[in-house]
Amino acid sequence: MDAQVLSQKAHKASRVTPGRALFGASALLAWTGALMAAVMLVPHPAVAVLAGVLYTVPLISFWEFMVHGVMYHGKGLPGMKGVVRIHVAGHHHHIFPPSRYVQDGPYAFMRFRAPREPWRMSDNALDNALTQWAQIGLHFIVGVPAILGPAWLITHDVTFLLSALVTLAFVSWLLAYVHGVIHTPRDRWIEGHRWFQWLDRHHYIHHIDYQANVNFLLPLCDVLFGTLKMKLTEEEAARHPTFEQAKPMAKDIVRPAVEQAS
Ligand SMILES: [Zn+2]
Ligand SMILES: [Zn+2]
Numbered sequence: 001m002d003a004q005v006l007s008q009k010a011h012k013a014s015r016v017t018p019g020r021a022l023f024g025a026s027a028l029l030a031w032t033g034a035l036m037a038a039v040m041l042v043p044h045p046a047v048a049v050l051a052g053v054l055y056t057v058p059l060i061s062f063w064e065f066m067v068h069g070v071m072y073h074g075k076g077l078p079g080m081k082g083v084v085r086i087h088v089a090g091h092h093h094h095i096f097p098p099s100r101y102v103q104d105g106p107y108a109f110m111r112f113r114a115p116r117e118p119w120r121m122s123d124n125a126l127d128n129a130l131t132q133w134a135q136i137g138l139h140f141i142v143g144v145p146a147i148l149g150p151a152w153l154i155t156h157d158v159t160f161l162l163s164a165l166v167t168l169a170f171v172s173w174l175l176a177y178v179h180g181v182i183h184t185p186r187d188r189w190i191e192g193h194r195w196f197q198w199l200d201r202h203h204y205i206h207h208i209d210y211q212a213n214v215n216f217l218l219p220l221c222d223v224l225f226g227t228l229k230m231k232l233t234e235e236e237a238a239r240h241p242t243f244e245q246a247k248p249m250a251k252d253i254v255r256p257a258v259e260q261a262s
Contacts, residue, residue, distance in 0.1 A: 024224035052163020094119035108180030
């Protein structure tokens, strides 16, 4: 795929219709509003802790959708065009196209700092950590004002705020970690879990159709906004490897008994 086709593919208008956007946003507003109302009406630490998690997870899904779908796969916000290049040209096109969905080097993250090209995986712990923590940091830059800010300004409940903060920190770390593991399989503990294997196939579809499965870790907003895609079209399937061909070592692939014995 040449650079021009790639760029057109990346910048294609989002497939979220206005009606679906309104529906999704209304559902999120109603849910988060109800949870903040519960925190204010029932001043109990257990309520605040539980509400903090239930409030934060859908909002992380929303901001994950916006950061990945709009910032990474959009035309590029002012001053952020480098992020689009790193994600689309680097991550999707050069390092992990569907024909090379996995890498087997020692590090799970690509090189992020200059010189970035030729695009490649990190070959040292510093570059690996810089890319991982840049991703986590970006979720904090967005999440602190957009998730924690309203939580505090509306409720003034410290326990609710702390619960939301811990949830934001854990999910932001998990998101970067699981994405790294998906592309660099290495017999890690989480690779044997069904939820991981579901996400792996879900993410492979995104590596073929950039407008689908915009959520990586929390597919709630793909459901709300109508971008969840469970299988490739016939045309996509004909043009690209199957998941089994792209990632033959995936643990949910059933192998013939003869092959397993050898
Ligand atoms: Zn990926
Ligand atoms: Zn992407």
